[in-house]
Amino acid sequence: MSSLEKLPVTVITGFLGSGKTTLITHLMKNPGGRRLAVIVNEFGDVGVDGEILKGCAIPECPAENIVELANGCICCTVADEFIPTIEALMALDPRPDHILIETSGLALPKPLLKAFDWPDIRSKITVDGVIALADAEAVAAGRFAPNVAAVDAQRLADDSIDHETPLSEVFEDQIACADIVLLTKPDLAGPEGIAQAKAVIAAEAPRPLPVVEVAEGAVDPRVILGLGAAAEDDMDARPSHHDGADDHEHDDFDSVVIDLPEISDPATLLARITELADRQNILRVKGYAAVAGKPMRLLVQAVGARVRHQYDRPWRPEEGRRGRLVVIAEHDDIDAAAIRGILLPDAATAE
Template sequence: MSDLSKTPVTIITGFLGAGKTTLISHLIRNAGGRRLAVVVNEFGTVGVDGDILKSCAIPDCPAENIVELSNGCICCTVADDFIPTVEALLKLDPKPDHILIETSGLALPKPLLKAFDWPAIRSRITVDGVIALADAEAVAAGRFAPDVAAVDAQREADDSIDHETPLSEVFEDQIACADLVLLTKPDLAGPDGVSRARDIIAAEAPRPLPVIEVAEGVVDAAVLLGLEAGAEDDLAARPSHHDGHHDHEHDDFDTIMIEMGEITDPADLAARVQHLAQTQNILRVKGYAAVAGKPMRLLVQAVGARVRHQYDRPWRADEARITRLVVIAEHDHVNAAAIRQALEG
């Protein structure tokens, strides 16, 4: 009977830097005996997330089960990328017990859910659940609108006024589509911040949602996998700002790839990234750096002015020791020349 059952799929969505890759890395290592496959939708030109996950590969989730799609948002390239990828994973021997899909930080989950209605895969897979990750500190700070309370009051007073930013729409669509919300980095937000973030999520959610605090991606797989939500059959309960539209655009964001040689001081690079966040309207920096005299590769990740860097693995013999960073910024405010100058020096 197992050959006739649908393969469950979990969609893991969340705003930029919310911790999706960290969570999936933990699930790969603690899947409770499930054989996993992972689809990573990278936004930008450097396969950072896919490379991180492949370095976590174990027998129950070997590297060949981790597929990266880098040609754009999978909800916009369904026929060309997403459907063939899922079909290929279902043909693996042995077949995965569960498929995880990490969307880009800018993806809208509902168009992706609609893709599961495609005849080629509908009878073979089901969306076990949509997991939305939310950075507690960022949500508590109200970064998705200049003043969340004021915007809400204005919208209630005049339906013709729309002061929402693209970032708020992404956040709200992800919450509206979710079956479970993981509130990440609660230690940075503190008890008051966590409480504020919970209130904002509750206000945005179209229905009551369970919210779980998670630090460093550590959560029992039994909590996330096996929700049996059948989300592809529950679209009406998951409203989106883009309902009624056939597509959506990511023109509100730009990605800039910076490639340079070895660096000498990780702290100096982190300071440059932090200064960049304070002087340019950037959202996210992620990538790798080669540090002179060090055999290990330096992983660099930043959300706004919050920068984290750590050595993740040795450089392979077939890799060029170069530094590659992807910067994601809002389109209307991006200054590519200034960004390059700030990072390259």
């Protein structure tokens, strides 16, 4: 790449549990001849996704090319973190051919695009494209795209309701900002669910968008990299619920970090996470656990009551064999004591 060419950046957005980390892992292993760098913008104090990706590092995307920003929304820490991170990646030798940015599942993408207009980097990087991931089963069920008629009827019945839920706004802003939508977990949705999800996305999109079904993040990099969208110059075509506002709110969501001692039975932990979803209005649980007698780390990811787990990599010698979970919920629903009581009942009883 000539030093005069702008470095392309792909912004990968999507709701909690939509499969962003799985997609980036696939791209790292199948870069299409590109040397990649990755920026992971986590929500909360513990960087689970960054650790997952570093465990998948390969020569085309070594561990030093994977940077985690966990101190807040990337578009709100432009001067302190985002700009220095971009400049550090561009100074690597060899220089990356392409940067992937995994946003927090709670992020609004348009404010991030505005960060690319920052004077220090505008002439050096360009947004090659915005990729929105959408969970086919969840979208088909209407959990993140409320029925407009039903919302209008509810507004008429209750004068106190004057806005849509934060979750629907996040979903709609991500779709509106996208250049292409990847419809993930199509096997769980089935043909009818996929058709319904595509209809919902088409209704929410401000312009016709390509929608591609993707299972386990397996997509040809030629489909989503090299779009040349220059999205930072195309802001008017990407409407947001927050257009005209000085900033956007992050107080709608909160997280609790749970430190886990070594466990003997993974099934018990998974059952407690399912119980947590049943008893608390939890959006997402992600993290890892140490299982007695197992040299591999147990990776755990949950969206609502749907829990997935796998052994992802061996524990490193310098790591303590202790697990950590990040639990994310809407601010008004989060109850740290109740969450700890469910996930760590023995500790709660001891106290």
